[in-house]
Amino acid sequence: MELTDSSALVTGAASGLGAATAATLADRGVAVFGIDLAAGWDKVGAPPAGVTRVDADVTSEDQVRAAVAQAAATAPLRLTVNCAGLGWASRILSKKGVHDYELFKTVISVNLVGTFNVMRLAAEQLAKGEPLDDAGQRGLIVNTASVAAFDGQIGQIAYSASKGGVAGMCLPAARDLAQYGIRVMTIAPGIIDTPMMAGITEEFRQSLAASVPFPARLGRPDEYAQLVLMLAEHDYLNGEVIRMDGSLRMAPR
Secondary structure (H helix, E strand, O other): OOOOOOEEEEEOOOOHHHHHHHHHHHHOOOEEEEEEOHHHHHHHOOOOOOEEEEEOOOOOHHHHHHHHHHHHHHOOEEEEEEOOOOOOOEOOEEOOEEOOHHHHHHHHHHHHHHHHHHHHHHHHHHOOOOOOOOOOOOEEEEEEOOHHHOOOOOOEHHHHHHHHHHHHHHHHHHHHHHHHOEEEEEEEEOOEOOHHHOOOOHHHHHHHHHOOOOOOOOEOHHHHHHHHHHHHHOOOOOOOEEEEOOOOOOOOO
16 A cells, blocks of 8 residues: 555554654655643653644543544545554452453543554544545554453453454454455554553563563564554455464463
């Protein structure tokens, strides 16, 4: 799919996977609209060149619809990448008591419902675009699951449930949107060196890296962005979840 003279939406764009993806797409000349909470953007300051800051909550229909319209008014919307998410941990039952109900609902709301909300509203706009080729291709949506969707660890009940839902949406979404020439792909990252990892010790970081078969290191956000570009360029990839994890299979803890 050709991204020249197009716009893209990237959620969670203020940091981590979203920031790397937004910057990479902007470097390719795409007009990128980066969605994140105002608090997230305020922590990092101005976005990189070519990325327009959009203060929005992915769970808000009105705010996401406005962001989609803003992108489409600049250039045809061809690509949407969902990176926004939460990684809070808690066990179903522990010495502290039962899993907090509101925490579970919040993780599901942002990671799963938020992804669905952006996907459906972006698809509505993508379907309005002119076909890019004889096959009738109009655009691509890339969602972000996690290896936790398949190898959930102790304390990841909410996170795994949300990311399992994202993975589960991939094929039916691709089938729903096939008639409009819209592809849907999902990336399931392993252990990636994002700001979520900033609080861990160097010793723990090295132990995590050693648990990856090959290459024995943490993944990088720019590698996620590289995969997004590859998915955009490979028109026959559709309805699939791709693990980006160095063949890692997570242990129980």
